[in-house]
Amino acid sequence: xxxxxxxxxxxxxxxxxxxxxxxxxxxxxxxxxxxxxxxxxxxxxxxxxxxxxxxxxxxxxxxxxxxxxxxxxxxxxxxxxxxxxxxxxxxxxxxxxxxxxxxxxxxxxxxxxxxxxxxxxxxxxxxxxxxxxxxxxxxxxxxxxxxxxxxxxxxxxxxxxxxxxxxxxxxxxxxxxxxxxxxxxxxxxxxxxxxxxxxxxxxxxxxxxxxxxxxxxxxxxxxxxxxxxxxxxxxxxxxxxxxxxxxxxxxxxxxxxxxxxxxxxxxxxxxxxxxxxxxxxxxxxxxxxxx
Amino acid sequence: xxxxxxxxxxxxxxxxxxxxxxxxxxxxxxxxxxxxxxxxxxxxxxxxxxxxxxxxxxxxxxxxxxxxxxxxxxxxxxxxxxxxxxxxxxxxxxxxxxxxxxxxxxxxxxxxxxxxxxxxxxxxxxxxxxxxxxxxxxxxxxxxxxxxxxxxxxxxxxxxxxxxxxxxxxxxxxxxxxxxxxxxxxxxxxxxxxxxxxxxxxxxxxxxxxxxxxxxxxxxxxxxxxxxxxxxxxxxxxxxxxxxxxxxxxxxxxxxxxxxxxxxxxxxxxxxxxxxxxxxxxxxxxxxxxx
Numbered sequence: 001x002x003x004x005x006x007x008x009x010x011x012x013x014x015x016x017x018x019x020x021x022x023x024x025x026x027x028x029x030x031x032x033x034x035x036x037x038x039x040x041x042x043x044x045x046x047x048x049x050x051x052x053x054x055x056x057x058x059x060x061x062x063x064x065x066x067x068x069x070x071x072x073x074x075x076x077x078x079x080x081x082x083x084x085x086x087x088x089x090x091x092x093x094x095x096x097x098x099x100x101x102x103x104x105x106x107x108x109x110x111x112x113x114x115x116x117x118x119x120x121x122x123x124x125x126x127x128x129x130x131x132x133x134x135x136x137x138x139x140x141x142x143x144x145x146x147x148x149x150x151x152x153x154x155x156x157x158x159x160x161x162x163x164x165x166x167x168x169x170x171x172x173x174x175x176x177x178x179x180x181x182x183x184x185x186x187x188x189x190x191x192x193x194x195x196x197x198x199x200x201x202x203x204x205x206x207x208x209x210x211x212x213x214x215x216x217x218x219x220x221x222x223x224x225x226x227x228x229x230x231x232x233x234x235x236x237x238x239x240x241x242x243x244x245x246x247x248x249x250x251x252x253x254x255x256x257x258x259x260x261x262x263x264x265x266x267x268x269x270x271x272x273x274x275x276x277x278x279x280x281x282x283x284x285x286x287x288x289x290x291x
Numbered sequence: 292x293x294x295x296x297x298x299x300x301x302x303x304x305x306x307x308x309x310x311x312x313x314x315x316x317x318x319x320x321x322x323x324x325x326x327x328x329x330x331x332x333x334x335x336x337x338x339x340x341x342x343x344x345x346x347x348x349x350x351x352x353x354x355x356x357x358x359x360x361x362x363x364x365x366x367x368x369x370x371x372x373x374x375x376x377x378x379x380x381x382x383x384x385x386x387x388x389x390x391x392x393x394x395x396x397x398x399x400x401x402x403x404x405x406x407x408x409x410x411x412x413x414x415x416x417x418x419x420x421x422x423x424x425x426x427x428x429x430x431x432x433x434x435x436x437x438x439x440x441x442x443x444x445x446x447x448x449x450x451x452x453x454x455x456x457x458x459x460x461x462x463x464x465x466x467x468x469x470x471x472x473x474x475x476x477x478x479x480x481x482x483x484x485x486x487x488x489x490x491x492x493x494x495x496x497x498x499x500x501x502x503x504x505x506x507x508x509x510x511x512x513x514x515x516x517x518x519x520x521x522x523x524x525x526x527x528x529x530x531x532x533x534x535x536x537x538x539x540x541x542x543x544x545x546x547x548x549x550x551x552x553x554x555x556x557x558x559x560x561x562x563x564x565x566x567x568x569x570x571x572x573x574x575x576x577x578x579x580x581x582x
Contacts, residue, residue: 095412
């Protein structure tokens with residue numbers, strides 16, 4: 001174990017080397033004997049094992065019986081909206097060489113399973129760090145359009161889909177978070193298939209139809225809406241109308257949600273571990289479904 | 292609103308400029324007409340208003356009545372363990388100039404209110420992204436030593452403090468998260484006072500005593516332990532014994548917790564929105580107390 005003085009000195013040495021730029025940083029990593037290769041070659045998807053279930057009904061706080069992880073593992077290879085910066089992970093220390101293991105992260109706020117705050121598309125909108133925490137515990141509604149997306153990459157969650165859900169499950173509960181399940185996460189093993197560009201570089205994946213977004217904010221009482229794809233709008237959108245409608249109404253979005261196919265259509269509760277850095281347009285978000 | 296093609300081109304232009312390094316990045320920010328000055332001069336602490344309370348008893352999912360935010364707003368000025376890299380936030384786009392607002396973050400995993408995974412100090416230990424999600428919903432125990440820390444910067448949470456808590460509240464519940472409340476967050480307006488270095492650059496702030504950490508992992512059943520200071524160990528520690536004891540036992544830690552003074556000593560539930568990037572030694576964590 002290194003003394004605090006040694007740890008502090010190593011920290012400072014790395015900080016100084018970082019000022020030298022990329023080459024200096026690489027040298028610093030080399031100096032502490034660490035290879036970062038494994039971070040870039042391992043698939044983020046490979047870590048998404050089945051959600052873990054608690055075995056005893058009602059045994060968790062709040063009378064819950066099971067927790068499902070709605071967040072993907074993300075990393076340097078997680079698919080990004082075209083043109084966005086891929087995350088990098090720079091190892092700073094290992095236990096063997098520095099006394100402890102830690103990394104330096106560089107990432108676009110909109111990486112992995114992440115929140116879009118109202119401020120992302122709305123001048124003067126609420127940033128993620130300022131959203132009231134009561135919005136982060138909500139009835140979870142899951143609207144499944146995976147049957148349609150199996151044959152139509154441009155399928156959207158529509159007002160008809162919401163009506164069909166309500167015909168079976170009753171009205172969307174007040175204060176709900178409404179998630180659209182398209183089954184898109186099966187494509188995460190192949191990021192290009194997840195982004196799904198055509199020959200004209202137009203993206204093709206499901207999202208919320210603008211009319212459905214308008215229905216949710218005008219005719220129902222929701223805290224936010226989510227998708228299991230890269231965007232609240234479907235990939236081929238040219239006007240981001242669903243983003244604008246949801247975020248202008250002060251709702252938040254969550255993109256790239258995981259495991260929605262394993263939670264019930266109604267009855268679960270979502271807990272949203274949203275980002276809390278200052279002035280956040282959004283950020284990686286740990287979302288859990290409590291069942 | 293910009294078209295997706297324009298957004299993508301702006302993205303790519305910024306990515307290219309980033310390759311030029313600091314100056315290029317600054318030019319890129321200037322090119323989209325954004326000042327990042329406000330991000331560096333605003334105090335993270337200034338955003339930590341009173342925790343938001345839901346007004347209706349039992350009205351939240353799980354029968355909860357109130358949510359308290361246990362995470363501080365963090366940013367470039369949040370105090371860090373000496374020698375660690377301060378977070379930077381680089382604005383990439385604004386709504387006015389790019390059609391949407393977002394930032395690029397560079398941060399040490401151990402920034403703000405954050406998790407320490409077992410892997411942080413233990414070779415081969417579980418990384419934060421791989422911790423089972425059942426560990427993230429737990430009875431919250433708050434042990435208050437703020438009376439002692441008012442006159443002793445080196446005060447530690449001891450086995451006696453745990454015994455006193457149990458004499459009043461009964462045994463620590465199985466699967467609990469045990470947080471030490473020292474009241475240290477009142478110093479966040481002055482980062483130097485929070486880190487509290489003496490003339491020999493030794494830090495002075497409260498933490499868990501190694502014997503208390505050993506008691507918690509050997510004689511009680513906990514999922515993790517937390518502090519409202521920079522380190523699970525008190526600032527003057529030279530061996531990080533509480534870190535090693537807790538993390539070697541497979542428990543996780545949370546440092547820089549907020550608002551512990553506003554939650555009851557027992558009866559609340561903590562939800563831990565831990566980081567989920569690949570191979571995480573830890574990372575910013577949104578922790579909520581459900582009451």
